[in-house]
Amino acid sequence: MTSSISSLHEPISAMGIKLVELETFLAVAECGSFSQAAESLHVTQPSVTSRVQRLESILGIQLLERTTRRVELTADGTRLAIEASTALRGLFKVIGDLRNETQLARQCVVIAATPMLAALTLPPVIQAYTQRYPSVQVELLDLQYPEALAALDSGAANFAVIAFEPRSERYQRELLWREKMVLVVPAQHPLAKFRSVEPAMLVNYPLMVIEQYRSLRAQIAEVLEQQGLVMPPVKSVGNLNTLLGMLDAGMGVTLLPHVIAKRNDERGTRIVLLEGLDLHRDFGIAYSQKIDQSTAVTSFCEFLRQHMALEAAETSAKA
Incomplete structure (x- = not known):
């Protein structure tokens, strides 16, 4: 069974060890450098040195050895680093989880x-x-x-x-996510009998698009221009409801994301694929x-x- 706090020989706080000193020691152990540890903790290097020295003084052991290139852990330092990092990771995780749950509730x-x-x-x-x-x-x-x-x-x-x-x-x-764009036409429209059409077949019918679909309109215009054809008249509208109302009234054909077009099948419209064009949003x-x-x-x-x-x-x- 897990030991309770009261069963410990002496609480860590009673020894005078502070959490910030353990965090600082672990930062030095991970970085292998007092200066890099100071940078990661956003404190000065003398503060890092002071915290580690105080921890060593309380424990009565040397935790770190400075070499010409980096700071190395002693055997005792390695033992402390392993146990302290495990304990602090668990502590920080549960604190983070509790804070997140509280914030979600508020x-x-x-x-x-x-x-x-x-x-x-x-x-x-x-x-x-x-x-x-x-x-x-x-x-x-x-x-x-x-x-x-x-x-x-x-x-x-x-x-x-x-x-x-x-x-x-x-x-x-x-x-x-990415949505394939399809042509949507009224059920009685001449294009409704086709499963797919080439862009050239659009030149005789007004095209209605939501204002944000200007880039798609430009793609169609470019393909038609390459074939020596002119873009059909285009009507831009501000929102989907207006566009669908104009479609129901037979005022032209339109482009919609495939999933939206499918959901509007009951309005009496037909979905027609555009060949030779990769239109998506x-x-x-x-x-x-x-x-x-x-x-x-x-x-x-x-x-x-x-x-x-x-x-x-x-x-x-x-x-």
């Missing part, structure tokens, strides 16, 4: 997301997360792309889940470079990573 997570992701991708993730961590409050901000970034800049959101545009140094980004998490994330935010992001990885694996298995 914090909330605010997510900014563009309408398509806020409506279709994130709700099941948030539901599953809050079932596992009921004490964490998760708030979802349904925003257009510029407003989602503005929420990051102002601190109104902890992070954003968005489609990635050309890189901005203001944000730290993490790719979570990258989605993931964007953070402000200036803000350290809380434990709750880190926890949710890890949960989101696992969820999207599982979805990707299931999609691959069905393919």
